[in-house]
Amino acid sequence: MSGNPFDGEDGREVTEPGVFSAAEVGLANRNSGAFLEMLALDITPVGAHYLLTHFDVPLLEVGAHRLVFDGAFDAPFEMSLEEIKAEPQVTMPVTMECAGNGRTGMEPRAFSMPWAYEAVGTAEWTGTPLAPLIARAKPQGGVVDFAFEGADFGYDKGVGHAFGRSLTPEELADLDVLLVYEMNGQPLLPQHGAPLRLIVPGWYGMASVKWLTRVTAMTERYQGFQQVGTYRFRQTAEELGAPVTEIRVKSLMVPPGVPDWITRKRRLSPGLVRLQGRAWSGAGVPVDKVEVRIGEKWHAAKVEKPLGRYAWAGWSLDWDAQPGHYVLACRATDAAGNVQPMEAEWNLSGFANNAPHEVEVFVED
Amino acid sequence: MSGNPFDGEDGREVTEPGVFSAAEVGLANRNSGAFLEMLALDITPVGAHYLLTHFDVPLLEVGAHRLVFDGAFDAPFEMSLEEIKAEPQVTMPVTMECAGNGRTGMEPRAFSMPWAYEAVGTAEWTGTPLAPLIARAKPQGGVVDFAFEGADFGYDKGVGHAFGRSLTPEELADLDVLLVYEMNGQPLLPQHGAPLRLIVPGWYGMASVKWLTRVTAMTERYQGFQQVGTYRFRQTAEELGAPVTEIRVKSLMVPPGVPDWITRKRRLSPGLVRLQGRAWSGAGVPVDKVEVRIGEKWHAAKVEKPLGRYAWAGWSLDWDAQPGHYVLACRATDAAGNVQPMEAEWNLSGFANNAPHEVEVFVED
Numbered sequence: 001m002s003g004n005p006f007d008g009e010d011g012r013e014v015t016e017p018g019v020f021s022a023a024e025v026g027l028a029n030r031n032s033g034a035f036l037e038m039l040a041l042d043i044t045p046v047g048a049h050y051l052l053t054h055f056d057v058p059l060l061e062v063g064a065h066r067l068v069f070d071g072a073f074d075a076p077f078e079m080s081l082e083e084i085k086a087e088p089q090v091t092m093p094v095t096m097e098c099a100g101n102g103r104t105g106m107e108p109r110a111f112s113m114p115w116a117y118e119a120v121g122t123a124e125w126t127g128t129p130l131a132p133l134i135a136r137a138k139p140q141g142g143v144v145d146f147a148f149e150g151a152d153f154g155y156d157k158g159v160g161h162a163f164g165r166s167l168t169p170e171e172l173a174d175l176d177v178l179l180v181y182e183m184n185g186q187p188l189l190p191q192h193g194a195p196l197r198l199i200v201p202g203w204y205g206m207a208s209v210k211w212l213t214r215v216t217a218m219t220e221r222y223q224g225f226q227q228v229g230t231y232r233f234r235q236t237a238e239e240l241g242a243p244v245t246e247i248r249v250k251s252l253m254v255p256p257g258v259p260d261w262i263t264r265k266r267r268l269s270p271g272l273v274r275l276q277g278r279a280w281s282g283a284g285v286p287v288d289k290v291e292v293r294i295g296e297k298w299h300a301a302k303v304e305k306p307l308g309r310y311a312w313a314g315w316s317l318d319w320d321a322q323p324g325h326y327v328l329a330c331r332a333t334d335a336a337g338n339v340q341p342m343e344a345e346w347n348l349s350g351f352a353n354n355a356p357h358e359v360e361v362f363v364e365d
Numbered sequence: 366m367s368g369n370p371f372d373g374e375d376g377r378e379v380t381e382p383g384v385f386s387a388a389e390v391g392l393a394n395r396n397s398g399a400f401l402e403m404l405a406l407d408i409t410p411v412g413a414h415y416l417l418t419h420f421d422v423p424l425l426e427v428g429a430h431r432l433v434f435d436g437a438f439d440a441p442f443e444m445s446l447e448e449i450k451a452e453p454q455v456t457m458p459v460t461m462e463c464a465g466n467g468r469t470g471m472e473p474r475a476f477s478m479p480w481a482y483e484a485v486g487t488a489e490w491t492g493t494p495l496a497p498l499i500a501r502a503k504p505q506g507g508v509v510d511f512a513f514e515g516a517d518f519g520y521d522k523g524v525g526h527a528f529g530r531s532l533t534p535e536e537l538a539d540l541d542v543l544l545v546y547e548m549n550g551q552p553l554l555p556q557h558g559a560p561l562r563l564i565v566p567g568w569y570g571m572a573s574v575k576w577l578t579r580v581t582a583m584t585e586r587y588q589g590f591q592q593v594g595t596y597r598f599r600q601t602a603e604e605l606g607a608p609v610t611e612i613r614v615k616s617l618m619v620p621p622g623v624p625d626w627i628t629r630k631r632r633l634s635p636g637l638v639r640l641q642g643r644a645w646s647g648a649g650v651p652v653d654k655v656e657v658r659i660g661e662k663w664h665a666a667k668v669e670k671p672l673g674r675y676a677w678a679g680w681s682l683d684w685d686a687q688p689g690h691y692v693l694a695c696r697a698t699d700a701a702g703n704v705q706p707m708e709a710e711w712n713l714s715g716f717a718n719n720a721p722h723e724v725e726v727f728v729e730d
Binding site: 018019020023024025026029032035037038040041045046047048049051056059111112115118153155156160189190191192255259260261262267362 | 383388391395397400402413414424476519525555623624
């Protein structure tokens with residue numbers, strides 16, 4: 001029997017490369033990744049979008065739910081879901097990726113949810129823009145931050161807190177932040193934040209607070225655990241580090257051929273095969289180029305028009321596969337000139353790994 | 366770089382207790398478990414039902430899909446999805462559990478999907494009974510097995526195969542097998558077998574073949590890999606073993622209080638707390654009794670009427686929680702007198718572990 005897990009130390013064993021603890025496996029069982037074969041679809045089906053849930057999923061009553069605007073507002077108010085639905089409605093395809101995606105590709109590895117490549121998805125989110133509602137509540141002159149709090153509560157590193165994040169007035173002005181109540185044309189599911197969540201397009205998923213209950217205008221910077229205690233690029237546990245924000249340029253491939261059940265390595269017949277996948281970048285910057293490595297050589301793929309400003313673009317490349325053993329890879333470059341690095345920049349929490357996706361393939365004789 | 370994964374050996378490292386390989390974590394990322402907190406709901410929401418996918422999810426066209434009845438039938442035929450939907454429609458709540466649920470609780474551990482407790486869910490399945498369609502195809506006198514084949518293909522232990530399972534004429538007569546095309550009132554999602562899957566109520570999930578394409582009447586027993594090469598209770602790899610069939614009696618608890626993000630251990634305030642959960646058994650046998658262990662003592666919980674013949678029953682128990690550290694547990698007994706064993710019977714593949722669910726709880730001072 002281990003000690004009190006609420007002291008912030010329990011369960012954080014030192015981990016060796018390629019070897020995982022039962023707690024990490026528990027997180028992987030609980031949080032779900034996308035199916036890479038579904039990268040063939042423009043929109044990730046309901047139930048196949050990745051999910052990262054810090055605490056328990058709160059099961060909230062739609063009819064009783066209120067969104068409270070409080071703190072340093074001159075005209076604070078609250079809204080029911082019905083009132084939010086009566087506001088102007090927009091639907092937007094957004095590619096969302098977990099900041100921890102690729103964590104297992106960094107060594108030494110952070111002790112957290114052990115994602116490889118699969119924490120990404122694209123959904124059609126329906127809701128209303130947040131900025132006009134914030135304006136309606138009339139932020140006072142000294143406001144420097146807006147805090148967003150969810151109904152989910154728990155402990156991380158010994159600190160009890162409701163999941164919360166913040167955005168500055170400048171960030172809010174730059175980003176097309178939505179309050180959403182539908183996903184892929186259906187009411188939000190409990191596990192995706194029902195009845196109301198934030199969507200911060202172009203940022204990693206931690207910013208898109210689920211089960212949203214409160215928007216607080218603050219005259220000092222928000223110090224919530226999920227804002228300052230984690231989701232930071234750190235080299236050591238002592239420093240504050242730079243905040244994790246925009247999604248880095250990245251691409252993934254639909255694994256060609258058929259898999260081995262355990263290893264997920266692929267087998268295919270020789271001949272023409274269409275390699276395909278998706279590529280995206282944060283902050284509304286479009287993807288310019290996708291290259292695919294076959295053997296030692298990189299080949300330019302055809303890149304389609306993205307689904308939307310904040311959504312991925314499809315790419316494809318026809319390959320005349322010859323017998324042999326390959327480690328295929330893909331890498332994208334965005335219009336701002338950012339390119340996926342061959343090796344991820346290490347950080348303590350294993351955030352934002354955008355090294356190329358590699359797929360091991362055996363082409364039969 | 367490891368060798369050819371299709372020889373059946375690659376990736377199956379010897380594993381120590383409590384230490385997991387990257388391939389196991391990959392399986393846990395890809396396959397998704399239920400949220401234990403959602404055991405508070407009668408029906409598991411779409412996208413929160415457990416998923417175990419052997420190979421890739423095939424993305425099939427609904428309009429082009431055909432179900433073929435072939436082999437030793439006197440009147441073989443095929444049906445479109447539209448024709449299947451025109452058959453008598455039934456909706457049935459069914460609790461489904463993966464045969465590998467609880468695998469990590471058996472040592473030495475099988476090298477496969479590392480489930481703990483979470484591979485279970487209850488959905489409302491809508492479709493049509495299979496038996497009348499089989500009767501319409503007129504099985505020949507010597508038929509001893511009906512094989513069901515899915516559209517998903519891959520390799521397991523070096524053997525390439527489409528996922529397939531079989532049921533004998535006697536099993537078919539005993540079980541209320543359905544061909545389903547809806548789940549929770551919505552068209553089946555790709556990852557749940559769209560556009561058509563089998564539901565074998567009361568059996569572990571491997572029998573409920575997804576992406577169903579073919580029903581073959583056979584005059585010899587079906588020898589498909591998933592029927593004879595796995596899903597068997599074996600002590601050694603050499604024996605055939607008894608087939609895994611009906612779900613064993615089992616219960617789970619909604620973890621009370623709030624979690625630690627990593628360990629999932631629970632913290633709660635002292636005072637009255639309602640412990641609750643679900644209990645079920647296979648083959649349409651109802652659950653008779655649920656007991657909850659608090660400290661050293663077992664207490665009888667209140668058991669509700671089950672949702673249906675093949676679906677779980679809710680249970681609850683009010684607990685006046687006093688400060689301290691507890692490992693709560695629950696165990697069910699069914700009407701046939703089967704009771705959850707305190708320790709699971711070991712088998713090579715880690716199937717059908719129905720030892721009690723344990724939840725570690727800290728009640729504050």
